[in-house]
Amino acid sequence: MIHRLSKVFLSSLFASTLMVGPSFADDPLVVVSSGGVWLESAKANFVSCYEERTGEQPEVLTINSSEVINRLRANPDNPPIDVALLSEIDAIRAGEEGLLEKLSVEKVPNLADVPEVFREQWDNYATIQNFGAMIVLYNKEAIPEPPADWKTLIDQTIEGKYGDRVSFPAVTMAWGPMFTWFLTTLYDGDEDMVFEKYKEMLPNVANYWTSPVDAMNMFAAKEIDILVYWDGRAYAFAEENDWAGAYIPDPGAFQSAAMLAKVNNGSEKAWTYIDCVLSPEAQLGHSKMIKYPIVNSKVEYPEELAAVLTPLEAVRQPEFRSFMDKIPNWIERWNKEVR
Amino acid sequence: MTRRGSIRQGAKGYLLTFPAFAFLAVFFVGPLIVNLLESFKDDEGGITFAQYARALGDAYYLEVLGDTIALSLVVTIASLLLGYPLAIAIARSRGALKSFLIFLVVTPLLINVVVRTFGWMVIFGRSGFLNSILKFLELDTITLTGTWTGIAIAMVQVLLPFMVLSIASTLEGIDGELEDAATTLGATPLKTIIHVIFPLSLQGVITGTVLVFALSIGSFVTVMLMGTNSTMVLPLLVYQQLNLASDWPFAAALGNILIFVVLIATALQLSLSRKGARR
Numbered sequence: 103m104i105h106r107l108s109k110v111f112l113s114s115l116f117a118s119t120l121m122v123g124p125s126f127a128d129d130p131l132v133v134v135s136s137g138g139v140w141l142e143s144a145k146a147n148f149v150s151c152y153e154e155r156t157g158e159q160p161e162v163l164t165i166n167s168s169e170v171i172n173r174l175r176a177n178p179d180n181p182p183i184d185v186a187l188l189s190e191i192d193a194i195r196a197g198e199e200g201l202l203e204k205l206s207v208e209k210v211p212n213l214a215d216v217p218e219v220f221r222e223q224w225d226n227y228a229t230i231q232n233f234g235a236m237i238v239l240y241n242k243e244a245i246p247e248p249p250a251d252w253k254t255l256i257d258q259t260i261e262g263k264y265g266d267r268v269s270f271p272a273v274t275m276a277w278g279p280m281f282t283w284f285l286t287t288l289y290d291g292d293e294d295m296v297f298e299k300y301k302e303m304l305p306n307v308a309n310y311w312t313s314p315v316d317a318m319n320m321f322a323a324k325e326i327d328i329l330v331y332w333d334g335r336a337y338a339f340a341e342e343n344d345w346a347g348a349y350i351p352d353p354g355a356f357q358s359a360a361m362l363a364k365v366n367n368g369s370e371k372a373w374t375y376i377d378c379v380l381s382p383e384a385q386l387g388h389s390k391m392i393k394y395p396i397v398n399s400k401v402e403y404p405e406e407l408a409a410v411l412t413p414l415e416a417v418r419q420p421e422f423r424s425f426m427d428k429i430p431n432w433i434e435r436w437n438k439e440v441r
Numbered sequence: 442m443t444r445r446g447s448i449r450q451g452a453k454g455y456l457l458t459f460p461a462f463a464f465l466a467v468f469f470v471g472p473l474i475v476n477l478l479e480s481f482k483d484d485e486g487g488i489t490f491a492q493y494a495r496a497l498g499d500a501y502y503l504e505v506l507g508d509t510i511a512l513s514l515v516v517t518i519a520s521l522l523l524g525y526p527l528a529i530a531i532a533r534s535r536g537a538l539k540s541f542l543i544f545l546v547v548t549p550l551l552i553n554v555v556v557r558t559f560g561w562m563v564i565f566g567r568s569g570f571l572n573s574i575l576k577f578l579e580l581d582t583i584t585l586t587g588t589w590t591g592i593a594i595a596m597v598q599v600l601l602p603f604m605v606l607s608i609a610s611t612l613e614g615i616d617g618e619l620e621d622a623a624t625t626l627g628a629t630p631l632k633t634i635i636h637v638i639f640p641l642s643l644q645g646v647i648t649g650t651v652l653v654f655a656l657s658i659g660s661f662v663t664v665m666l667m668g669t670n671s672t673m674v675l676p677l678l679v680y681q682q683l684n685l686a687s688d689w690p691f692a693a694a695l696g697n698i699l700i701f702v703v704l705i706a707t708a709l710q711l712s713l714s715r716k717g718a719r720r
Contacts, residue, residue, distance in 0.1 A: 168684040195687065272670075274681055308567075309587060313666055316562060325567040430686035437678070438501045441670035 131160040131371045133185040134170055136360065143391035151378035160185075160375060167192045167276070174201045174365060184368035185375050186361075188228065189276060191426050193361035197227030202363045205229055209364075209373045212380035212398065220359075220397045223422055228363035231379060232394045235355035235412040236271065236281055239336040241327040242347045248328065251352035252288055255328070260302045267327040269317055270303065272310035273436035277358050279429045280420050281330075284356035287418070293428075300440045310440070321346075332358075334393040337410040350416050357417040473700070480693035492694035502678075502695075509674040510702060512589060513657040516596045517604075520653045521646065523597065524604035528645075529638075531605065532612035546602045554599065558666045561595040562586060565667075587669040595663050600656055604649035611645025612638070644714065651710040655703050675699050 131152070135144035141164055153159055165173075167189040174181050178201060188196060196202050204226045207214045213229065220230040238255065240248045245264065249255040259268050271278050282296060289295040300310075308326045311317035318339070321329045329336075333355070336348040362379055364372045378384055385396040389403065395411045403411060483489035496502045531542045549557065564570045565585040572582040585591035615638065623633040639646075661676035668677075675695055682692035 172683075274685060276685070279685070309669060315559070316666065319559075319562075320566070323566065323568050430682075430688050433681055433686050437670060437673060437681075441673075 129369070130158060131185065131369055131375055132163060132183050133160050133372075133375055134163050134165060134183060134187040136166075136187065137164040139392055143388045146391065147384040147387035148375065148379045151381060151384050152375045155374055155378065156371065158371070171196050171201070175199070179367055181365045181368050183365050184372040186228075186363045186365050187231070188361045188363060190223075190280070190359055190361055190420070190422055191429070193224050193228040193363055194422055194426065196363065197224055201366055202227040203366045203368075205364065205376070210377045210380060212377050212382075215382070215398045215400045216380055217397070217399055219419065223419070224361065224363075228361040229380070230359040230397050231362040232385075232388060232392065232396045233357050233359040233417070234394045235333045235350065235357060235417045236277070236284075236330055237333045237336055237348055237350045237355055237412070239321060239329045239331045239339060239346060239348045241321075241324065241345060243345050244327040248347070248349070249351065252285070255351060256285075256299050256303065259306050259328075260299070262306045264306070264328055266306050266308050267325070268303075268307050269309055269311050269320060269326050269328070270307060270330045271317075272312045273300075273432055273440075275310075275312045275314075278312075278436075279425065279432055280356055280358060282432055283420050283425045284418070286425075288353075293432075297435055297439055300436070304440060333412045334410075338393055341410065350412065354416045354418055355412065357419045476693045476696055479689055480697050482690050492691050493698075495691065496694050496698060505673050505675055505678060506698065506702075508589075508672075509658060509676070509699075512593060512596075512674060513654050515589075515593050516600060516657040517650055517654045519593065519597045520601050520604040521650060524601050524649065525608060525646075527601075528605045528608035528612055528642075529634075531609040543606075546605045549599045550602055554660075554662045555666070557599060558595060558663050561591070561598075561663075562667060565591050586667055587672065589672055592664055592667050592672055595667060596657055596660065599663075600653045603652040603656065607649030607652060608642055608645040611642045611648075615641045647710050647713050651707060654706050658699065658703060658706075 133144075133148075135141045135148075141162065144162060149160060149162065163183065167187070170183060170186050170188055171192045173183060174186065174196060181201075186193075186196070186202070193202070205213055205221065205228070206226070216229055220233075221228065238248060244267070249258055258264065271281050273279060273282050275281075282293075285296045285299070286293055289299075304310075308320065311320075311329075314332070314335075317329055317331060318335065320326050321331075322339070322343075333348070333350075340346045340348040362376060364376060379388075380398055382398050382400040385398040386401045386403070389396045389401070389411070390407060393407075393410055395414065480492050481488050481490070483491065527542070527546065531539060531546070534542055552560075562569075566572070567582070567584070567586075571585070575582050585594070619637055619641070620633055623637045624630075628636065659676055661674060661680055664672060664674050664677050665680070668674075676699065679692045679695045679699070682688045682695065686692075
């Protein structure tokens, strides 16, 4: 009897092993998208193009960048994702760790229309799909004349000019380290000065936000008057609400981007999907839906769309390799000092 | 049944538990071992205790560990104080009322933790529901977001069901005649609860306490959304190290310290259970 039970158990174990075995060539392409309107746009613009070209439907995962890279690290030989969407730093790390395959015009013809600046820091292991900037969203009724530049905004916050009705991103927010790098560029590369400013602002900020949804909710509820936030959503909010305004303080803003990449050992069909994402039609459709600039140089924005997009000239692309190794130290300093 | 037959019967029983043990070995013990090895790994692939020295030799991390334990203790005690009367009410009610009370208790578990936490943020916000009522009553407004109090309230709400259901199931097993006997012998209702009901329900209290403590010490979403840098807990540090700093060895070491604390709590529970059983 025991012998029979063992046989049943081993058979079940074998069967279940087969069920979780390696993926096969006819498996659907697995791609990644952000959620919400980004997912809607991915389906409307990228997936539809891919379906048209291949007659197949890809599986779209909505997971964040760290989850993507962790899944790739766990299964580098048999990755569960074919097309990754990563943060800038994760894309650099993934490329260095051999988790991504280099993009080329031969495999992705539309890449020819994507300027080098959108992929050279990533050594062609990934390309920017769309980008944005962190700008200032403010309450026009409470603050008729907002500060023209970042340093004045910071100093006036420290002075308490806005009460505690200001919110900046935290260093521990996903793009917080990039914002910190941007601030260091304003203070001649002096990190200590930046952390000192963070500390001095603390009594006069409502919070340093980590959740974009909560930050926007606070602004919408008029609990704060100044919010440092993503341009696309800030402009969209200002467009819908007369009392709100959005602008880029001098000397501009830092570029933040979604990085598109072909996973190493993933399906070859991924090239078709990436080519779709970078096609002028899909890029324009994507930009119209998410209200962020895209990277295909052939795209011409309609006037009303161009008015709410941060121009490339106004953003500065972070020099990721100059600070990515400092991030653990920045997080530790942030946790210990700014509280 | 012969002795040989009895052994065979016992062996069959153990064999049936094998799938569960195999599952736990692969999906629970396996990752724990990987985590343990990761925490001792240095840059060159050798063995080092540096991550533990960093975590346990730094006043900041010790403070966060202390705060994490303190928050879990407060949440556990608050859940016990609020949950015990509720458990008595459930144990003593019958029919539709009982189902309704259980439904009320379990409802928080049906709502996603992020959605539930945003709900609390709406209630506790500067112009939130709570402060609107206080303003309407012409009272001073209060700040609960970003405070330990606000976080503890939100956590008690979700962890209360674990305490209530653990205690209620034990209370239901207590013979009602014992209570009658205590009353007949002159005990007041309060004395009956303190000297008769509570000692008999100790097993449920201990189970609920350990469950709530273990769940509370490992949770970070509520703290991440509602807290600030001054309300830091160890699981949130683990999350930061994994997702932002990409420092896996240190994250693993912090995670192992957390597991060690929970193991101590569980050992304490076993010890209390044995003492309770001896009485």
